Amino acid sequence: MRLATFNILHGRSTVDGEVDLDRFGxxxxxxDADVLALQEVDRDQPRSHGADLTVVAADAMGAPHHRFVAVLHGEPGLWTAATGDHQPATASYGIALLSRHPVREWRVLTLPTLRRRTPVRWPGQRWPTLVRDEPxxxxxxxxxxPSGTLTVVATHLTFIPGWNVRQLRHLVSQVRPLPRPLVLTGDLNLEAERPQxxxxxxxxxxxxxxxxAQPVxxxxxxxxxxxxxADGRGRAVDTGLSDHRALVVDLRLGS
Incomplete structure (x- = not known):
């Protein structure tokens, strides 16, 4: 089973700044992933031509089983929180999980969100900037x-230092009752061995x-x-889209 995770930046290329749905597909x-986790996914947004990017991806990879979870609805600059099982019918933005194989159960898990502005110092900045996180x-x-059951958990954690660790610990406790083997994947906004x-x-x-362009x-x-x-080495793939490379790994069930 091939698994991939990809922060898609709503399908935009950093080379030309455009969202091309054919290029995204x-x-x-x-x-060629059997299971694909996507982050920063648009649905019905003008900036991505009003497309449902989850459906575009599902059609491209041949994944009849897929789910989109909105964390925000409305358009950029006018966002409103939209987490949970009750998803908005309006333009929205969130995460998605797609599978070529049947899915026995879906579960939406909410994570703790920092409700106030907090100072974050970006690389190259002398003074921190006050930022507000999204849900x-x-x-x-x-x-x-084909070789057995696998639980896949996909997420996109905050960029706020310390708070992403809190979210990850909370998520670990939430997935404890889910069947094993289990794979947790996504953009965790944590480097190197910290997630481990x-x-x-x-x-x-x-x-x-x-x-x-030059990942570090x-x-x-x-x-x-x-x-x-892992059945072989995982690899980071430059798809020509986004500010992230996709991370791809072939999995084999069993010890």
């Missing part, structure tokens, strides 16, 4: 693969994913708990 198709969520799918230390899970793919950080991760292992 071709990038997803080229990953965060995770999406779990119990996938019936926080979760106690094993990394299945080690490759720098950010920034896309691994912000995107695939972590495992239970009898599942």
């Amino acid at each position: 071709a990038a997803v198709r080229a990953l 965060r969520a995770a999406l779990a799918a119990v996938v019936e693969g 230390r926080v979760t106690g899970m094993r990394p299945l793919a080690t490759a720098d994913t950010y920034p896309v 950080k691994q912000l995107d991760h695939v972590l495992a708990d239970g009898p599942v292992r």
